Amino acid sequence: MGGMTGSPARTGANLGGRPAATSAHKLAEVAQELFLDKGFSETSVDDIAAAAGVSGRTFFRYFATKADVLWINTPIELDRVREGLEAAPAGERYQDTLCLVVPTAYVHSPRERVWALQRAELVIREPAVQAPMSPHLADFRDVVAAFVARRLDCDPADMVPVAVSASALSATMTAHEYWVSHPSEDLPSLIERMLRLMLPRLDGV
Template sequence: MTSSGPALTNAHALAACAQELFLRDGFEQTTVADIARAAGVSSRTFFRYFPAKADVVWVESDAEIAVFREAMHAAPEGADVWRAVADAIAAALDHGDAEETWARHRAELILREPSVQAQAAVICAQWQSSIAEFVAARMGIEQSSAPAVAIAYAGVAASRGAHELWLSQTGLSLSECVFRMFELMRPAISTGIG
């Protein structure tokens, strides 16, 4: 891949370029210089956006977690908490059809590339904490209680399963996969919880 147009000078565009190279050439084999060259920028420009090459995978994480939290807390009082979590995950991860290739590349790297999985654990912990906080608030229980922790872990597992399904079923949207996995993985503790 070589630069074939104007320089890519925003974080998302650099991340998309890097992810494509990672999948084509291998994560370890792709250098920051390779990414910068393909994007038509300097390595210095790359490092203005990302401290390390693995960080490109998480370019949208802060925005996604903000949308996720807002969507959960916007669920009506009395709503099924498990469904509220599913709805919020689907909303947070919906980047539109124009970004499907980028999102699929990112999912593949998160699920399959050991070099990004350490950071994946940190990001998953943020999602789990957000779910547990929401469940605790809605159920009037402690965030560290068994129901809150169980639903938090189950929600992250269902999201991960949805991504696995999405990568193998190109005819389905990510949202369809999220709702399918959430239905299949509903924890017994969430039954009847409002």
């Protein structure tokens, strides 16, 4: 499962208690600015917290690690992928469905693009960014594996769904990496091309 993203969780109705001085999104926004300005490793957690007007300890009540601030939106994006896969016509070839649905999660507005590009570079370069990413990658694979297992009427833990979901993930990440060295290209179409190349053809299996 993903991070913790918002530990001080106001559970439903407001029944007293000190109001939160910040929020996960506020911290993520501030961090994003600092990262774009000074760089990831040059920005300390205390810098982020200070810029958000809270103490350093509070940051870790909202995010488990410094890098988790990069993935605050991914659960929502993944939900869109999941819904897209569930809504796809059952007759469609599974590869076509994936090639159609997965890239839609990575369409960015021009202003988002700058941030997405820097984040992709960080994923490649910074070990501290790669480490806490794996739960999100696992979530992605789980969604794809569940979709494939449904189509093939088998267990998601079988080799085929596992292989397909790993391929889909690898294609997506490889497309991102390719995008970093070719920033003028369109990321969603890069992802689609990588998926077409890398998704297993299940005819003879």
